[in-house]
Amino acid sequence: MTCMVPSIDRGIIGSRIASRAMAERIPLSASVEIIATCNFKCTHCYIAPVAQRGDVMSVADAEILFDRLAAAGVVTLLLTGGEVFTHRHFREIYMAAKRRGFLLQINTNAYLIGERWADFLAEWPPEVLSISLYGLSNERYEEFTGIPNAFGRVVRALDLLQARGLQIALKCPAMTGTVDEIGAMRTFAKARGVEFKYDVAISPEEKGGLRPLAQQLSAERVVQLDQEMDDMGTQLVDAFSELTEKHASNRLYRCGAGKMSLAVNVRGGVSTCVASRQTVGNLLDQPFAEVWEAMGGKISAKLADGHPCATCRFRGVCVGCPATVEAMTGLPDGYVQNYCRITHLRAFTAGAHATGIPRTVMEGIPAHVRVPSAETRRALPVMVLAS
Amino acid sequence: MNEEYRRSDRYVYRSIAGEDILISLQRTTVSPMCVLTPSAVLLWERMLEWVDTKALAAALMARFEVSTEQANADVCEFLEQLAYMRAVESRERSAK
Numbered sequence: 001m002t003c004m005v006p007s008i009d010r011g012i013i014g015s016r017i018a019s020r021a022m023a024e025r026i027p028l029s030a031s032v033e034i035i036a037t038c039n040f041k042c043t044h045c046y047i048a049p050v051a052q053r054g055d056v057m058s059v060a061d062a063e064i065l066f067d068r069l070a071a072a073g074v075v076t077l078l079l080t081g082g083e084v085f086t087h088r089h090f091r092e093i094y095m096a097a098k099r100r101g102f103l104l105q106i107n108t109n110a111y112l113i114g115e116r117w118a119d120f121l122a123e124w125p126p127e128v129l130s131i132s133l134y135g136l137s138n139e140r141y142e143e144f145t146g147i148p149n150a151f152g153r154v155v156r157a158l159d160l161l162q163a164r165g166l167q168i169a170l171k172c173p174a175m176t177g178t179v180d181e182i183g184a185m186r187t188f189a190k191a192r193g194v195e196f197k198y199d200v201a202i203s204p205e206e207k208g209g210l211r212p213l214a215q216q217l218s219a220e221r222v223v224q225l226d227q228e229m230d231d232m233g234t235q236l237v238d239a240f241s242e243l244t245e246k247h248a249s250n251r252l253y254r255c256g257a258g259k260m261s262l263a264v265n266v267r268g269g270v271s272t273c274v275a276s277r278q279t280v281g282n283l284l285d286q287p288f289a290e291v292w293e294a295m296g297g298k299i300s301a302k303l304a305d306g307h308p309c310a311t312c313r314f315r316g317v318c319v320g321c322p323a324t325v326e327a328m329t330g331l332p333d334g335y336v337q338n339y340c341r342i343t344h345l346r347a348f349t350a351g352a353h354a355t356g357i358p359r360t361v362m363e364g365i366p367a368h369v370r371v372p373s374a375e376t377r378r379a380l381p382v383m384v385l386a387s
Numbered sequence: 388m389n390e391e392y393r394r395s396d397r398y399v400y401r402s403i404a405g406e407d408i409l410i411s412l413q414r415t416t417v418s419p420m421c422v423l424t425p426s427a428v429l430l431w432e433r434m435l436e437w438v439d440t441k442a443l444a445a446a447l448m449a450r451f452e453v454s455t456e457q458a459n460a461d462v463c464e465f466l467e468q469l470a471y472m473r474a475v476e477s478r479e480r481s482a483k
Contacts, residue, residue, distance in 0.1 A: 010418065013406060016406065026404050075401060075408075075410075098412050099399065100399065101412075103420070122414065125414050125419075127419075
């Protein structure tokens with residue numbers, strides 16, 4: 001016997017924990033939205049533009065949530081918003097989470113991070129600060145966020161955080177207003193030695209407003225961006241080459257959402273992930289087990305016979321997932337042809353599909369499958385089919 | 388032998404999916420997360436209050452089938468590990 005604290009590689013212990021959590025449906029990670037409002041006024045945002053002034057989580061409510069999440073087994077906790085640093089009690093909430101032994105992550109636009117916040121975070125470091133980037137100039141930032149001189153402040157925040165050895169990652173929604181700078185943003189991130197990610201799925205506002213969809217890239221532009229960002233010219237081929245008929249499944253949820261992770265909104269409502277705004281219960285009003293059971297019911301759903309995605313081998317790499325489809329159609333098992341077009345055009349470009357055109361374009365969409373409203377479809381970019 | 392030990396509040400103990408883990412709250416030069424064996428968990432729990440090595444070794448012997456020598460050695464080793472991680476406080480035992 002030994003009392004030693006074994007020096008086990010974090011990857012090994014992580015996979016041991018993950019494999020048991022997967023088998024026993026233990027929620028290892030959660031996001032908590034502590035504030036829905038933001039200091040930026042981004043036109044693509046699906047939360048802040050429709051948030052109410054009172055959409056702010058109290059410290060007391062945060063503590064209740066943290067206790068319940070810790071007891072349930074959550075170890076990685078993402079604090080998100082809105083903009084978390086605009087919360088008047090962010091420090092208290094952050095420390096309340098720290099003291100419960102969560103490995104913390106923060107989503108932020110970094111605008112409000114100055115010396116004091118950087119010093120505080122250096123003393124009590126999160127695992128990572130995931131920082132949204134919206135361009136590489138004050139002009140582009142102002143155009144996009146409505147705030148003057150914002151890029152300069154964000155760069156200063158990055159400098160302060162990196163000078164203190166804090167782990168940061170950069171990300172940007174790839175859309176009409178940012179797509180021309182995505183490559184340069186990646187170069188900017190690389191020069192700082194940090195990870196950069198972009199996401200091409202734009203969702204409507206939480207309460208149904210369609211304004212963000214005007215910025216959704218067309219399938220052609222998405223694939224062009226893929227190619228611009230693919231230095232080796234192999235990413236799409238790699239992503240699609242292994243996908244065969246056996247990868248098709250009528251299981252609706254194929255990720256860890258609702259199985260190993262969950263999201264809590266500013267009012268305590270629980271959903272599968274941050275992208276899903278439909279709640280299955282409320283952790284401030286109900287015991288965790290009750291909410292988690294309801295979640296289990298939601299994620300065990302199957303795609304109906306005849307659903308276009310039920311036999312699709314590309315689902316694992318599709319832009320459309322239950323959460324993004326739910327945002328567009330109101331149902332996680334709806335169907336968004338726009339996402340299907342993007343994925344099929346990617347597959348075509350990778351040589352994994354003969355035409356790049358989804359079957360539903362020729363054969364139509366079964367009547368029992370929910371699709372986006374006509375108004376939503378009109379808000380999306382006009383498609384140009386691959387020749 | 389005249390020292391007492393107490394766990395530091397720089398670390399939080401969590402039991403996650405069957406693994407016993409210490410998580411560092413503050414910046415650390417060692418790993419922010421480390422795994423405890425069952426015997427280490429027992430000692431960590433006993434170290435909520437000030438305790439000496441004799442009491443820690445006795446706790447190990449009461450729970451596990453180990454000799455006094457082995458228990459003492461394990462306690463020393465564990466305390467050294469905690470000291471390296473800055474996860475323990477120590478003081479001279481107060482006169483009774």
